[in-house]
Amino acid sequence: MSVSRQTKAHTFPPNFGIQDVPTNGTILHVRTGGEGPAVVLLHGYAETGDMWAPMAADLAEDHQVIVPDLRGLGLSAKPAGGFDKKTQAGDIAGILDALHAGTIDLVAHDIGNMVAFQFAVQYPERIRRLVMIDAPVPGLGPWEEILKSPMLWHFRFGGPDMERLVAGRERIYLDRFWNEFSAQPDRFDEAARAHYAQLYALPGAMHSGFAQFAAFDQDADDNRAWLATGARLRMPVLAVGGEKSFGTTMAAVMRAAATDVHESVLPDSGHWVMEENPQATIELVRGFLKDAV
Template identity: 35%
Template sequence: MIGPATSALRSAETRPVRDLPLHDLPGFTHRWADAGGVRLHAVEGGPHTGPAVVLLAGFPQTWWAWRKVMPALADRFHVIAVDLPGQGHSERPEGSYDTHTIAAHVHGAVKALGVPTYWLVAHDVGAWVAFSLALDFGNHLHGVALLDAGIPGITLPEAVPLDPEKAWKTWHFAFHLVPDLPEALLAGRETEYVGWFLRAKALSPDTFDDTEIGHYAAAVAADGGLRAALAYYRYAAESARRNHEALSRQQLNVPVLGISGSHGSIPDMAASLSPWAGDVTGVVVPDAGHFIPDEQPAAVAAAVADFIAGSR
């Protein structure tokens, strides 16, 4: 259930996105951290003495995508869900949204929260950022789990398929690249657009109710959120270029877990990631589409906990 905001940390001066309602999760606290001139929002809980697990969500969601996973992890881990720049209650900066630039902001925010080393778990666009973060800041990571994501230059197909049975999963990559047209068509219709993604890409269309869809749509609509969401796609080619530039020097040097949904977008994340890392394992979560943390949160929490236990 979405509830009112109650944390003392949430002054209007602290919050970059002041007109967006702030939602609570019992046992967790809202935080903000400055990183490279960008203020990011994080939600933190669990024992600070436990291993730190940082969670990143993707399009068209916010940290709230992890709300069902976070309590299951917080009994033994220090859990921090971070809104990416432009997402949720984080600042929507101008400038580059290539994933290496964004990764530096995310890592800086985690460090500012007093967490020098951590496990990283990320979905969709969050996984784009996590892959680049692992390349640039791998010495600060214990491991990274990546959930159902077409990562630019890595697991993303080179071309959008034209087969109707496949095209509906990736058509938006090309649409989001078109200058100005998405903004003209989507402004004021964020609920319809966000609702299509959440209902079409989940295995069950009942996974998300109208309240959840409204929550995510409001975040996209607020204070430059749509511009920022599109920017991740518009900088995807630069993200891919910088990924391969980094990979020309070294592979990922941390343990990697690829988590796929049985009915998701990338059938085998582990196989797609294996050319780029030396230590890759995989899990396929049954009865799940693209939005695995919402659809099968217990399975995701268990996979993450097992990954951490097996890699320590």
């Protein structure tokens, strides 16, 4: 399948490079651009690294910006396993090594949060600042209460027929999330929906997406095991929730595991912050990366 790259909001500046980077037993599709302190942007489910294009363009004015597609998603390889977030943190470490990036600022959304948290656990010396946007982290804080929400039925969607049920119907399945988790669904526009639906219709993409969720129990066990040691994240953390989505709960999640949490609620937005209120999201992140020490 030929995937269109013509969606303006998801097009990276022409001076960004694109490469497929072997890492940790798989290959991740990575965009890089700019010079300065390194910042890594991690996407979540129902989107790819393309969600970050406007922020990447802004941050590249004074940062080296690194934007991968997560294991199995977007244009990254579709391996059979390794979808626990502890393994995927190793994917990111391998990219940094390949690009000769030392310490980084790390910005994440949705499932990207879960990978970012494990990266912070395993490689705390490599992170200057951490931004976590609008999604829980398995095993942290109110995780068990969060799981009871009927809105999160897809966390447990599984079984032998799940891929067959959505094959050829990827857009129908994804529209459910884009509509229900938006403050105003029309802000997740048709061009963006068509773009991501194409990417999730690629062979192996929906299997990989389901595998990201199926790993949550292992992720929770891994995170709880780390918490049980008494360890805490020491780097400054910006916890951002959409006003019409996770709100202040994002900060509550991170206070369960970090000592220096800065709370922020993104106004006029649901979950899809880079579709619904991209400028405010960029300003929040840029301000934190500049001011936090």
